[in-house]
Amino acid sequence: MTKKYSKFLPCVEDFSLDNFPFYWVTQVHAQHVQNVDHALKKYGLDNSRRRILLALKAKSHASVSDLSEMIISKMSTTTKIVYRLKDEGLVDTYSCEDDARITRVLLTEKGQQMTQKINDLTNVVLEQSFDGLTPLQIEKMIESLKHIFKNLAR
Template sequence: MQVDRIVETIIYLYTESRRLTKEQAARHGLTGPQLSVAKILEDLGDLSLSELSEKINAQNSTVTGIVDRMEREGLVERKRSSDDRRVVHIRLTRKGHELARSLNFEPFEIFRSAFERALTREELGQLLTLLDKITTYVRKEVQRGDDEAAS
């Protein structure tokens, strides 16, 4: 069935992305989530813990643990917001910047290259529209499940 093949393909792409990320992270003495945090902070600059949690799709408590370990390694530091003392921003240290710059985020580059080479600009637009539609539906279903579990 077509839907099954689509789901299998998405799972394959996700699994390969995780495997490649884990392998690359291990070569640099990091975990996959630490590698993701380093690249996100390198690309976007300082982020609050909540913003970072949203970017890597993880709970604040999970990201706190990741940041704690990276801070002990001297890769990131916490800085309180001057606007709102309750907000803590996470930033890369010099060591963290050097590490992040040295990382070629292989999964991202592999998939980017595959999409650019295999699909036309029009097909990319269509794919994005379809994926956005599926993502919106899944988010609603997850939220509905969370709401039902909370009641």
């Protein structure tokens, strides 16, 4: 281990969770999910379904495999969520014309309306999250997180 990162790693003698970046990443993520889940409860949704719906808003007619990659979830888990959303009338599925083994997913009109409601509710959580930060600080944080993600994904 290089000395320049030792203060951030749990293997040092005087380690503190306050210095472990991934502790804070998981804490922030867990608190965000908890706040979003609480806000979405009024629509009978949870974070897993929210993530699929917003991924479809960004990439309509995505395959289940695409969605699984986008939300970093196992294919079986993504498939279960997609079919739950289909039963709720929020998405529809169809077989790909080029390859019938591929299932494509799209938002229904009801799903489109739900994504708007989701965005309205989660904007409140987002504003609360970033209170006291400048847009530049948020952009820098995003750049850093993307960089760390790329390092971990290699």
